[in-house]
Amino acid sequence: MKKSILSLLFLIFIAGCSDEQLLNQNNDLNNQLKIIKKEQKEHKIEIDYAENQASIAAGCDFLVPICPENMTKVGHKAIAKGFAGSGAWFWAAFLLKIFALGAFFGGFVGCLWWLKNWLIKPMRDDIEEAYNLISTAQKRIDKANADYQKIINAEKMAQAQLFDLKTELKEAAILLKKVTESREEEEKTIENLKVITNSLRAFSK
């Protein structure tokens, strides 16, 4: 490329010697230049293409190489030829890859989420409901047990009170018996004293 440009400049320099000739030469040169520019333009398209492909391949290979081979094959060849592959397509490919990965993982997570909502959640709800039922039942059982315990305690207290009452009743019965006996004895003594007093009247003159 550099050689072509230098030869063209040389021809332009020597073309001043003859106008017609020079003009011809100039035309030729212009034609040649046009051809060269055209070729240059074509080469630039190729170079850009290769560079873009290399960028795509590098972007695809960056961090996690997940792109398919047919997508990176041209790019890998371009990198092998010396293209750096650091153009905008690098980031585009990388981001695309990331997006693809994100989409994949998002889809995966979404699927999982969906699966969770579709399968696990109802089961979990059922289980939770069952747990709630069990918990409610357990609470009722606990309450019933507490009530039963209260009844048992009340019964024990009642039995203790009953025992105390029976004991008091026995003591009262014993006391009553003693009082009755004492009263009977007292009445008997009074009766005896009356009899004796009556008999002792014999000593009155």
Add this chain to the structure above:
Amino acid sequence: MRTPEKKTKKTFDELPDHLQKAYTKRAQSGKSPKKVGEEKAEIALDWVYRWGWASPGTLDILGNSARRGLAARLAKRGFLKKTRTESGGAVSGVPAFILTLTDLGISEVERNRTENCMPYEQSPWKAVNQMFLRHDQLVQEATAKAIIAGTITSYQSPKEFKEKSEIGIKQPDAIWNTEGVTQAIEVELTRKYDRQLDQFSSGCLDLLRTRKFDFICFISDSKAILKAYQTALSKNSTYSKWKKNERGIWKIEGEPQIVTEELANKFIWTEIKKETKKEEKNKSEDDKLVYSVQESADFDD
């Protein structure tokens, strides 16, 4: 010059109420006067046998009749021997005569007796201590009155329970039984002091403990004597036990003893009420009536 009061015969309607009742009761019993007389003689002789001696007044009480002279009639029939007492007539309450059984009387009693026979001391001054005549007369007279009134159902004389009791243990003056109640009769006419009082207290309490008397009745005609014994035998009073030492001197033995409430409650205290002059006058009027009835109605013999 005073002319003797002329005794007049009275009809049944003119007799006092108690005499009318006595005659009516005898008539209702359906027994002949002779049978009633025999029963009275039997009761009187048994009394003398059980007590050792009796006064005519006691036998008249036992006769429970408007007519007196039962003792004289029994003496006349040879069953009883009449002996004059030393202080008879001079001291109030001491009988002028005492009656003891003759051989005939003893055999008559033992012939009719259903219970065990006892030795009988015929000598009057061995049978009775003249020092205690008033005391013993009081006991006999009251026992006879109580039996006739029906306020006691049976009795035991000292002669009877002396046979059964242990030597050295105090004996009551009489034992009276009334409707399941056994009472010891203790007539006290003199006061005791110091050792004798302690021994008396101890003896009375032992009587309650050993003989199972329901009550011991103390009778006295002196309020002061009764009060002294009552104090000695009241609840929480103390008395000492006495014992003769080797030289024959009385010494207190052990700690003073306490009279418990239980035993103290078994003592009954009775004062003999003295007759008023009005009562004595009424009694002499009754005696006159009795003697007039005796002359007018010859029911017994």
